[in-house]
Amino acid sequence: MLALLDFRVRQRDFLLEITKAITAQLDLTEVLRRVLYASLAMLSGQVGLVALPDSTARVAGVVGLCAAAGVGIVPHGGNTSYCGGATPHEGGHEIVLSLARMNRVREVDAANFSITVEAGCLLAGVQSAAAEVDRYFPLSLGSEGSCQVGGNLSTNAGGLNALRYGVARELALGLEVVLADGRVLDGLTSLRKDNTGYDLRDLFIGAEGTLGVITAASLKLFPRPRTIETSFLAVPGLGAAVSLLARLRAATGDLVTSFEYLPRSAVEMATRHIDGVADPLAGPHDAYVLCEVSTAREDPALRVLLEGELAGAMEDGLVLDAVFAESLAQRDALWRLRESVPEAQRMEGASIKHDVSVPVAALPRFADDAAAAVLAIVPGGRMVAYGHVGDGNLHFNVSVPAGGDSREFLAKAPAIHEAVHGIVRHHRGSISAEHGIGRLKRHALARSKGAVALEVMRAIKRALDPRGIMNPGKVLPEPGEY
Amino acid sequence: MLALLDFRVRQRDFLLEITKAITAQLDLTEVLRRVLYASLAMLSGQVGLVALPDSTARVAGVVGLCAAAGVGIVPHGGNTSYCGGATPHEGGHEIVLSLARMNRVREVDAANFSITVEAGCLLAGVQSAAAEVDRYFPLSLGSEGSCQVGGNLSTNAGGLNALRYGVARELALGLEVVLADGRVLDGLTSLRKDNTGYDLRDLFIGAEGTLGVITAASLKLFPRPRTIETSFLAVPGLGAAVSLLARLRAATGDLVTSFEYLPRSAVEMATRHIDGVADPLAGPHDAYVLCEVSTAREDPALRVLLEGELAGAMEDGLVLDAVFAESLAQRDALWRLRESVPEAQRMEGASIKHDVSVPVAALPRFADDAAAAVLAIVPGGRMVAYGHVGDGNLHFNVSVPAGGDSREFLAKAPAIHEAVHGIVRHHRGSISAEHGIGRLKRHALARSKGAVALEVMRAIKRALDPRGIMNPGKVLPEPGEY
Numbered sequence: 032m033l034a035l036l037d038f039r040v041r042q043r044d045f046l047l048e049i050t051k052a053i054t055a056q057l058d059l060t061e062v063l064r065r066v067l068y069a070s071l072a073m074l075s076g077q078v079g080l081v082a083l084p085d086s087t088a089r090v091a092g093v094v095g096l097c098a099a100a101g102v103g104i105v106p107h108g109g110n111t112s113y114c115g116g117a118t119p120h121e122g123g124h125e126i127v128l129s130l131a132r133m134n135r136v137r138e139v140d141a142a143n144f145s146i147t148v149e150a151g152c153l154l155a156g157v158q159s160a161a162a163e164v165d166r167y168f169p170l171s172l173g174s175e176g177s178c179q180v181g182g183n184l185s186t187n188a189g190g191l192n193a194l195r196y197g198v199a200r201e202l203a204l205g206l207e208v209v210l211a212d213g214r215v216l217d218g219l220t221s222l223r224k225d226n227t228g229y230d231l232r233d234l235f236i237g238a239e240g241t242l243g244v245i246t247a248a249s250l251k252l253f254p255r256p257r258t259i260e261t262s263f264l265a266v267p268g269l270g271a272a273v274s275l276l277a278r279l280r281a282a283t284g285d286l287v288t289s290f291e292y293l294p295r296s297a298v299e300m301a302t303r304h305i306d307g308v309a310d311p312l313a314g315p316h317d318a319y320v321l322c323e324v325s326t327a328r329e330d331p332a333l334r335v336l337l338e339g340e341l342a343g344a345m346e347d348g349l350v351l352d353a354v355f356a357e358s359l360a361q362r363d364a365l366w367r368l369r370e371s372v373p374e375a376q377r378m379e380g381a382s383i384k385h386d387v388s389v390p391v392a393a394l395p396r397f398a399d400d401a402a403a404a405v406l407a408i409v410p411g412g413r414m415v416a417y418g419h420v421g422d423g424n425l426h427f428n429v430s431v432p433a434g435g436d437s438r439e440f441l442a443k444a445p446a447i448h449e450a451v452h453g454i455v456r457h458h459r460g461s462i463s464a465e466h467g468i469g470r471l472k473r474h475a476l477a478r479s480k481g482a483v484a485l486e487v488m489r490a491i492k493r494a495l496d497p498r499g500i501m502n503p504g505k506v507l508p509e510p511g512e513y
Numbered sequence: 514m515l516a517l518l519d520f521r522v523r524q525r526d527f528l529l530e531i532t533k534a535i536t537a538q539l540d541l542t543e544v545l546r547r548v549l550y551a552s553l554a555m556l557s558g559q560v561g562l563v564a565l566p567d568s569t570a571r572v573a574g575v576v577g578l579c580a581a582a583g584v585g586i587v588p589h590g591g592n593t594s595y596c597g598g599a600t601p602h603e604g605g606h607e608i609v610l611s612l613a614r615m616n617r618v619r620e621v622d623a624a625n626f627s628i629t630v631e632a633g634c635l636l637a638g639v640q641s642a643a644a645e646v647d648r649y650f651p652l653s654l655g656s657e658g659s660c661q662v663g664g665n666l667s668t669n670a671g672g673l674n675a676l677r678y679g680v681a682r683e684l685a686l687g688l689e690v691v692l693a694d695g696r697v698l699d700g701l702t703s704l705r706k707d708n709t710g711y712d713l714r715d716l717f718i719g720a721e722g723t724l725g726v727i728t729a730a731s732l733k734l735f736p737r738p739r740t741i742e743t744s745f746l747a748v749p750g751l752g753a754a755v756s757l758l759a760r761l762r763a764a765t766g767d768l769v770t771s772f773e774y775l776p777r778s779a780v781e782m783a784t785r786h787i788d789g790v791a792d793p794l795a796g797p798h799d800a801y802v803l804c805e806v807s808t809a810r811e812d813p814a815l816r817v818l819l820e821g822e823l824a825g826a827m828e829d830g831l832v833l834d835a836v837f838a839e840s841l842a843q844r845d846a847l848w849r850l851r852e853s854v855p856e857a858q859r860m861e862g863a864s865i866k867h868d869v870s871v872p873v874a875a876l877p878r879f880a881d882d883a884a885a886a887v888l889a890i891v892p893g894g895r896m897v898a899y900g901h902v903g904d905g906n907l908h909f910n911v912s913v914p915a916g917g918d919s920r921e922f923l924a925k926a927p928a929i930h931e932a933v934h935g936i937v938r939h940h941r942g943s944i945s946a947e948h949g950i951g952r953l954k955r956h957a958l959a960r961s962k963g964a965v966a967l968e969v970m971r972a973i974k975r976a977l978d979p980r981g982i983m984n985p986g987k988v989l990p991e992p993g994e995y
Binding site: 198476 | 622623624625626627647668669671675676679680682683692696697698699700701702703704705706707708709710711712713715716718719720724735736737738739740755756759762763764765766767768808809810812814818870871872873874875901903904905906941942943944945946947948949950954958961962963965966967969970972973974975976977988989
């Protein structure tokens with residue numbers, strides 16, 4: 032295992048190979064001599080060894096050896112990060128620590144509404160294990176078939192249901208973590224309340240593996256939704272969407288589970304590029320909301336209530352047209368439209384992306400200001416700002432002008448990032464609402480976060496990983512960078 | 514201000530005096546030369562100075578001076594803690610930093626469902642400010658008329674609605690904190706999603722002022738409940754209560770806001786000692802649940818649904834009798850019964866208390882085992898185990914045997930604590946579910962928490978407060994103690 036392994040295979044292939052190899056009891060060394068890639072291919076790296084421990088004790092053993100030798104460790108989940116958080120650096124001086132074999136469901140406790148899983152469980156697997164006992168694990172994102180729950184926690188994933196159920200942090204009860212010196216921090220309780228000292232759990236959630244390796248987690252479960260009303264609404268714009276959300280939250284008693292905003296440009300790209308995706312409404316509109324309202328209750332009155340609220344919203348000009356999914360197939364079609372937007376945008380050509388959040392009420396002004404700033408830099412740039420408006424979280428993306436030159440467009444990315452992030456700061460927003468920092472956004476973090484916050488983070492890093500072996504060069508900017 | 518001030522006035526009197534003094538522009542020095550007490554009088558202390566800064570900059574100034582001089586700071590909210598977290602030590606070597614004058618509501622943002630308040634705001638004041646814009650701040654506890662929101666966050670308060678809305682931590686969006694060196698950490702965003710680096714917010718929540726001083730917070734608001742169904746149920750015991758809760762969570766679509774368990778002993782004490790409190794049901798029963806189900810929706814079907822579920826639960830033997838509050842007055846009476854239990858137990862004579870949590874499903878076994886262990890130490894001890902069963906949180910209290918000697922009984926407190934906490938550990942529970950550690954539970958923490966967790970906490974303390982001036986001697990046991 033001393034030869035360098037290039038890091039160039041897409042993670043799905045990698046996992047497939049690993050799974051096959053484990054099943055067939057093949058020599059993993061051969062399998063791992065393959066090239067691995069960060070999923071979005073914006074970064075590549077090399078690694079001297081991929082460790083695949085299958086127990087917490089073995090993770091601790093690997094970390095302990097690395098600590099003694101001063102070798103950097105890159106923890107590895109499903110490798111679906113957008114920010115290079117799981118990609119090693121060039122040079123092969125680090126090892127990759129894959130959690131793929133730590134994939135057991137340790138306990139499902141329906142009465143306690145909790146599940147205890149190892150870090151390498153696929154997100155979709157956790158959802159299924161909950162469903163088997165008539166419970167619901169609400170974290171849901173595009174990559175749920177390949178991302179792992181340890182990565183979801185390490186990056187504090189958001190996704191489609193965060194509006195109602197919260198981000199990954201809010202779904203965690205307890206964690207088991209291997210610290211940077213190889214000791215095991217056993218915080219794997221499934222308690223709803225525990226006020227015994229500092230909140231260590233939330234320090235590791237969102238730390239992207241830079242403070243320790245999450246090996247297992249207790250997670251909250253919920254009653255399974257039995258009534259789901261999915262609608263696709265035409266709205267005049269983002270401001271109307273924000274007002275509509277507040278009305279629906281109050282009227283339904285906070286049953287709005289998803290509230291996804293799509294501009295016309297996103298719907299056009301999706302219907303143009305993705306087979307089987309169609310515009311659910313008759314005429315074109317400037318903007319849309321995919322709204323899902325759900326409850327575990329048998330609730331025939333909910334549809335009536337929603338129709339009444341939407342009728343009122345139409346009278347007030349907040350909604351222009353609306354259609355409800357009348358079957359599971361129709362519901363799937365609406366979600367397919369929403370979920371195909373990232374791929375459609377890729378097929379439309381080069382794009383420059385931002386994953387930002389501002390207070391919900393500030394979204395319309397933010398979007399207007401950011402569009403104006405972008406257009407001043409790239410006249411003709413096509414705004415595709417979509418996403419989880421209920422969380423104040425926009426994927427504020429810009430596609431290359433129609434017929435424009437991609438290379439010339441992408442050269443303006445730093446200026447565009449700078450401009451958009453400046454407007455985010457003005458609204459006291461976040462430059463990374465749900466994708467994290469990884470390697471790609473460290474410099475943006477240095478510019479966006481106050482010096483005091485950066486210094487406190489660095490003090491914590493020094494306290495918990497004094498040798499700096501945990502996911503080196505991720506999240507924190509170097510001291511000279513801010 | 515060099516003379517030592519004894520710390521012996523109850524906090525309500527203290528706040529009243531301070532308020533009067535501020536209003537009348539009196540000399541605060543005189544007012545503060547009064548004696549102050551920790552609210553439950555189990556600890557007392559002395560202090561050389563009470564600082565009453567009225568701005569974040571002035572808090573920072575005070576902390577900076579103390580940091581330079583190496584003087585310990587005891588941050589002070591409403592002083593309603595049960596664990597002495599806000600009580601200075603004897604000797605007068607510390608100052609009290611009261612947040613009482615930091616009591617402004619900085620912003621209420623109904624569209625963003627958020628409020629930004631200073632730490633010295635009374636909890637009841639935050640609730641009112643939210644209600645004024647037709648929003649709801651759900652944190653609710655017995656002392657809400659005198660506790661301050663900074664203290665609620667510093668101790669991660671739980672209370673009556675945590676089952677549905679979460680504890681204080683889950684209600685916080687952003688914090689402004691004065692660090693131990695006097696710098697201001699400005700994390701006062703009201704974002705729903707922000708994945709930019711380590712979660713510093715949750716480090717200060719629940720740290721009881723040992724890492725810094727919370728000076729302001731952005732908090733989540735919710736739609737105001739418009740339909741509230743409060744019922745008082747006789748149940749066969751704790752096991753039935755736990756099963757009933759799971760059924761009601763699923764059937765109502767997670768609308769159970771409070772689910773408070775009371776054994777017969779608690780109801781008897783309350784009706785015996787508290788004027789105007791009566792047993793709402795005709796015959797005596799072993800155990801009861803005060804159950805509140807609520808929604809912001811106009812929801813006439815909810816009562817029908819609940820009655821159907823309870824009828825089914827009666828057939829299955831989970832519920833023995835039930836009554837619904839038919840008016841606000843009846844609802845108040847049911848809550849008065851629940852809330853008068855602590856006072857009634859005080860009037861019943863000496864008691865030994867535990868604020869513990871275990872996974873919800875483990876509650877019945879825990880309560881049985883703990884009762885047996887206590888009775889082996891104190892035959893005739895009267896169990897009064899009540900509380901937030903929906904959170905797995907029992908106030909497992911023991912009253913002196915009828916006719917027993919109080920002093921003799923209280924002398925057995927250490928043995929009883931040890932036995933009960935041992936059973937808590939066996940169920941992977943918490944020895945302090947919502948009251949925190951303060952001064953009183955440091956030794957219990959040292960015995961209950963793993964050595965790794967304690968060492969990580971200490972590393973964080975050293976990183977953020979290297980001189981140890983923030984609330985010295987609170988929360989963390991001394992290194993020799995574990």
